[in-house]
Amino acid sequence: MASSIRVRATANGDITEVQALIQHPMDTGLVKDSKGELIPAHYIQQLKFECNGKDVFVADWGTAVSKDPYIKFSFKGAKKGDELKISWTDNKGGSDTTTAKIA
Amino acid sequence: MTTTTGPLPTRRLILQGAAGVALLGLGNLPFGASPALAAANDKYPEEAFKQKNEADAIKALYGKTAEPSDKIKLDAPEIAENGGVVPISVTTSLDKVTSISFFVAENPFALAASYRIPDGTVAAVANRLKMAKTTNVVAIVEADGKLYSATKEVKVTVGGCGG
Numbered sequence: 001m002a003s004s005i006r007v008r009a010t011a012n013g014d015i016t017e018v019q020a021l022i023q024h025p026m027d028t029g030l031v032k033d034s035k036g037e038l039i040p041a042h043y044i045q046q047l048k049f050e051c052n053g054k055d056v057f058v059a060d061w062g063t064a065v066s067k068d069p070y071i072k073f074s075f076k077g078a079k080k081g082d083e084l085k086i087s088w089t090d091n092k093g094g095s096d097t098t099t100a101k102i103a
Numbered sequence: 104m105t106t107t108t109g110p111l112p113t114r115r116l117i118l119q120g121a122a123g124v125a126l127l128g129l130g131n132l133p134f135g136a137s138p139a140l141a142a143a144n145d146k147y148p149e150e151a152f153k154q155k156n157e158a159d160a161i162k163a164l165y166g167k168t169a170e171p172s173d174k175i176k177l178d179a180p181e182i183a184e185n186g187g188v189v190p191i192s193v194t195t196s197l198d199k200v201t202s203i204s205f206f207v208a209e210n211p212f213a214l215a216a217s218y219r220i221p222d223g224t225v226a227a228v229a230n231r232l233k234m235a236k237t238t239n240v241v242a243i244v245e246a247d248g249k250l251y252s253a254t255k256e257v258k259v260t261v262g263g264c265g266g
Binding site: 015026028030045046054055056057058059060061062063064065066067069070071072073074075076077 | 147148152187188189192207210211212214215216217218219220221223224225227228229230231232233234
């Protein structure tokens with residue numbers, strides 16, 4: 001199965017810039033479908049980025065994060081070739097994990 | 104505080120505990136703040152995400168109030184054509200930032216996203232949020248145990264939570 005997470009991590013000197021795009025419906029639980037029935041809430045609650053055994057960024061999300069979420073941040077202390085581990089869990093117990101090499 | 108021997112000793116214990124917390128908080132802000140943060144760190148702040156208005160959500164998440172700061176730059180469009188995808192980003196020149204959170208004042212649930220910034224991570228984040236209607240977007244930055252905020256109004260022409 002193709003990963004739901006797409007990541008680009010680029011090292012520029014000491015700073016590594018990370019951009020991630022995740023495929024997820026991020027349903028709020030407030031929207032009705034075409035039959036007038038509520039679509040149950042289904043959204044990512046936590047997204048974690050780890051590098052060299054350390055959390056570098058943790059996101060706690062509610063339903064107000066857009067569908068197919070995008071996130072950008074930067075951190076220090078990594079170099080080219082280091083591995084970045086990304087994982088998320090949603091409110092229905094779903095999860096996904098991927099790793100990316102810092103370019 | 105696991106033994107329940109009677110009403111009086113229990114109350115004394117609680118009072119002692121409270122005094123301890125108060126002392127910590129008053130004595131040394133950074134150190135006082137870190138145990139509380141560590142406790143909140145691994146857990147998803149379920150309660151804060153359930154709060155309907157902004158003030159309650161900030162309280163549930165941080166337990167204190169924020170003061171406006173011009174050291175936070177909140178970047179959001181003046182007008183968002185599609186409330187479902189509003190690009191919003193924050194950068195700050197504040198020191199010792201430990202977390203950044205986004206609130207959308209008139210959304211069904213005010214808290215949109217909360218980011219923990221560990222040591223070594225740059226205090227800047229960009230993301231995309233849903234907005235139900237024209238309202239204020241508030242960014243809260245926690246730095247050195249204190250809360251700072253920046254607010255910007257975004258006009259929404261088509262809401263992101265319609266059905």
